[in-house]
Amino acid sequence: xxxxxxxxxxxxxxxxxxxxxxxxxxxxxxxxxxxxxxxxxxxxxxxxxxxxxxxxxxxxxxxxxxxxxxxxxxxxxxxxxxxxxxxxxxxxxxxxxxxxxxxxxxxxxxxx
Amino acid sequence: xxxxxxxxxxxxxxxxxxxxxxxxxxxxxxxxxxxxxxxxxxxxxxxxxxxxxxxxxxxxxxxxxxxxxxxxxxxxxxxxxxxxxxxxxxxxxxxxxxxxxxxxxxxxxxxxxxxx
Numbered sequence: 293x294x295x296x297x298x299x300x301x302x303x304x305x306x307x308x309x310x311x312x313x314x315x316x317x318x319x320x321x322x323x324x325x326x327x328x329x330x331x332x333x334x335x336x337x338x339x340x341x342x343x344x345x346x347x348x349x350x351x352x353x354x355x356x357x358x359x360x361x362x363x364x365x366x367x368x369x370x371x372x373x374x375x376x377x378x379x380x381x382x383x384x385x386x387x388x389x390x391x392x393x394x395x396x397x398x399x400x401x402x403x404x
Numbered sequence: 405x406x407x408x409x410x411x412x413x414x415x416x417x418x419x420x421x422x423x424x425x426x427x428x429x430x431x432x433x434x435x436x437x438x439x440x441x442x443x444x445x446x447x448x449x450x451x452x453x454x455x456x457x458x459x460x461x462x463x464x465x466x467x468x469x470x471x472x473x474x475x476x477x478x479x480x481x482x483x484x485x486x487x488x489x490x491x492x493x494x495x496x497x498x499x500x501x502x503x504x505x506x507x508x509x510x511x512x513x514x515x516x517x518x519x520x
Contacts, residue, residue: 338508
């Protein structure tokens with residue numbers, strides 16, 4: 293069955309360091325991979341999308357890589373800040389109107 | 405509206421009662437999703453509407469769950485004879501036409517359902 297795995301353990305890092313979150317998937321051939329941020333009591337907020345033919349995408353302090361051979365995406369936040377503390381979800385989608393499936397998310401804590 | 409609106413924001417109901425959850429997507433968004441999120445868990449897909457196509461209901465956990473989307477806009481998720489395991493946050497999301505996920509999905513803040 294289709295499966296998305298994200299680190300279930302929280303990631304604790306010091307302010308200013310780079311946070312790296314991992315998303316692995318099996319039995320799926322996504323056309324797009326998305327990353328979302330979710331704060332407590334709120335719905336997820338879209339951050340970045342990367343296509344299957346793209347290796348890397350950047351947006352301000354965020355960088356996403358996508359390796360379709362390894363079936364893995366890495367999400368980096370450089371120069372992290374306490375305000376970056378949240379849960380980060382990855383999501384996979386195929387073309388043709390198929391449902392998007394989400395990982396369980398990784399909780400990030402950035403200490404001042 | 406400016407975003408995806410869901411109502412009510414919180415709902416407490418007695419076991420066995422029916423509930424209706426409402427989602428008002430962004431105007432012009434043809435794709436609409438319902439997801440369920442239990443405490444500390446990821447998003448569980450429930451149902452997907454795309455334009456006038458037949459909805460993808462493959463995620464509905466039982467026949468107590470149903471959803472409709474009227475006029476390609478507002479959607480209602482109905483849970484009949486609620487059970488305690490239905491307690492969760494129900495999230496609605498919509499996306500723009502064409503390649504639905506180019507700009508990601510816009511989520512509402514969810515309805516927190518508690519069945520007592």
